[in-house]
Amino acid sequence: MRALRNTERVLNNKGVERLLEKEREKGKALKIDDILDEVAGVYPRVMIDGDMDAGAWSCGMVVGLINDVPTVKELIERIMAEAEAIIRERLAGFLDGVPKRRTARAVA
């Protein structure tokens, strides 16, 4: 939706493919009305009804780093524990000259 100066990163799906096709056809002449079917009222259909192909819904590159479905509490506790381990062990280890064979991922 760059032609509308309303660029949005979304997860690809059938609705998005339709939207991209319309963008290619219309180019800079694209109007919001041209893509209403793909952008209006999409969120409740995706988030509540589970219709993943309903249209364009915001989604970041971070999806490539998500591997599990913990609870919020588990996730935040894990992040903080691992962050402490990265700072205390991995980063300090570089200064102390202790070779770390483990990757950052393995501090968990």
Added chain:
Amino acid sequence: MKTAITELFGIQHPIIQGGMHYVGFAELAAAVSNAGGLGIITGLTQKTPELLAREIARCRGMTDKPFGVNLTFLPTLSAPPYPEYIAAIREGGVKIVETAGRSPEQYMPALKAAGIKVIHKCTSVRHSLKAEQIGCDAVSVDGFECGGHPGEDDMPNMILLPRAADELKIPFVASGGMADARSLVAALAMGPVASTWARASSRPRRRRSTTTSRRPSSMPPNSTRASSCARSAIPSAC
């Protein structure tokens, strides 16, 4: 871990939940706040200011920790009544608002008069400086990795965060691409003092049997799912 952001918002961990459309309900915000981060209710997911007031009250019933409300000013098909939404936030006793989309300048007097701390989401150094100048307490710097609206400058966080650190005086938060402990530590190294996480499940909620509840009421606040497989993780509605 103590940073300028944990101090500013009175939270335990430098982790903020992004405002996510149709995901940032009271359950998720309360779960994040109960876990020591800052939960955020997505203001415009609530169709009216009255519904937002109810959502704030529901969240208040599930946590005694600070939580915030996201207010996004984007081109929408019908302009929401922002002053009434701000009134609902004020009357609900919420002290933190995350603004996004356009500059919140015209609403700053109302927000500050209510004693609300404002964190504005920006996709560039220039917008961040403007936010600082109009009195925002913090900014959330959103790199090109982010989902939703990454702005028109296409600047990723590896460049944007250090540049923001060189320019800004107010504390700022890294958003976009933030996934785990490595993201948090990397962000802290580059200048931000917290990270905004916007990974939440879009796993279809159980179809309701009544029309009164949008969400399964049996789910306790701290069991709200925080993240999910790649296919269903969604980012902030920045």
